[in-house]
Amino acid sequence: METQLEEIREQQKQTWNKFSAGWRKWDDFTMDWLRPMGEAIIHSLHLQPTDVVLDVAAGTGEPGLSIAARVPQGRVVITDLAESMLAVARDNAAKKGVSNFETVVCDVSELPFADNTFDAVSCRFGFMFFPDMLRAAQEMVRVLKPGGRVAAAVWSVPAKNVWVTAIMGTISANMQLPAPPPGAPGMFRCGAPGFLADIFRQAGLHHVTEQELTGTLNCGSNDTYWNFMNEVAAPVVGALSKADDELKARIKQQVFALVDEKYPDGTAALDYGTVVVSGQK
Template sequence: MLASADRVREEQRLLWDEFSAGWKKWDPELLGWHAPFGDALLRELRLRPDSEVLDVAAGTGEPALNVAAQAPEGRVVLTDISAGMLRVAEEKAAARNLSNVDFEVCDAAALPFRDNTFDAVYCRFGLMFFPVMSAAMREMARTAKPGARVGAVVWGRAAQNPWASLILGTIAHHRELPIPPAGNPGLFRCAPTGFMTRMFKEAGLADVTEYQVNTDLVFESAESYWEFMTDIATTVAIGLAKADEASRTLIRSDVFALLGRYEHDGAIRLRSTATVVAGTKP
């Protein structure tokens, strides 16, 4: 298990470093799309102006930079396995003149912080990719102070997220991909109802709540959706890279045809559903 987990972490580090440019390119679109999920999470964290906060798998910086603005007398530490993603976050923090932020490249399953350090700890859209989620949850709980809030956001079921399942399903159809074993890192790994609540309770957290938040991913054209997904979605790019040119052409054609079902009022609107979960460290 250890060797396998280490291999997955290294693969993910390389992938996210490679895709950091795409996330920087599409930053305005990503900010608008993910805002409802981040806003719901921050409400659960019950931040104060002087809160010390840890963002695990912070990526390119949201909602951590928003947290830093809400806690001007506190401090926000952004961690990620990808130095490339954190460099984008650092650039954004500098552009916003945020001085109460720190950045740390590290593994979520081995956080380099003392016990009982933070007033709030959270992970938005990261847990489902960790090789050993239980280890990361234990670390998040360990570094939280007694009474601190710990939160996460994970994607819901594939059927609730056509923004991803439409293109991933089309790739799988054309390539006849095997179904990955249950528990493997992936977008919808944490989707079953109650899954996250059980994980939070097993990490020793109390007063756990879990609910869903919905929004739409909106694009003006099929072309812009295709460009967005191939720039930011590692699973999409990997699937397409393994297909030959003829298959890639067919996949693109089929995706464009399917997107027609989601056209409303002159735009493509794709449902996006995530689970927000939070608990308190006793």
């Protein structure tokens, strides 16, 4: 089992490093879209100005950098598996004038921090991809001070996330992609109501709360949507790399038709649904 988990971690590290250039290109667009989930996490943490906060699987730096602005006498440790993603985070911090932070490349299942180090822990859209979600939660609890809080956001069920199902569903219909093994890391693995809340309780957290956040990915046009998904979404790129030009063109045409049918105003503002869960040690 450990070997299998290590293989998943290594594959994820390679994938995120590979796609870091796309995430850098689309960072402003993406962070604007994901800001509500970051704000919900921050609100759930009940931050104080002197807090020391851990942001897990932070990618290009959020919500960690926003948290840093709220703990001016504290600091934030921003972690991720992929050094190339954290390089974008450091550049973003420089642009924003944020200095009370550091980046650490590490695996959430083996956090390199002492027990009871942090006042709060945040994680936005990481849990779905952790090979062992309970171990990850237990590690977060271990490094959290008594009374501290953990807050995380995950994607809800597929029906509430047209922004990804529109393109992946069309790809699957045309390419007969094999279904992932049950419980394998993936976008909607934590989407069922109560799923992540239960993991938080198993990890020893109390006063666990869950809220749903919905909204739209505002692309402005079908072309922007297509280009965005083809530069940041690894499953999309991986699947389409196996298609010839004719098939890619047909899939693109069908995706555009589907988006136009669901959202006839032409702005490609596609629905998303998320779940934000928090708990206290």
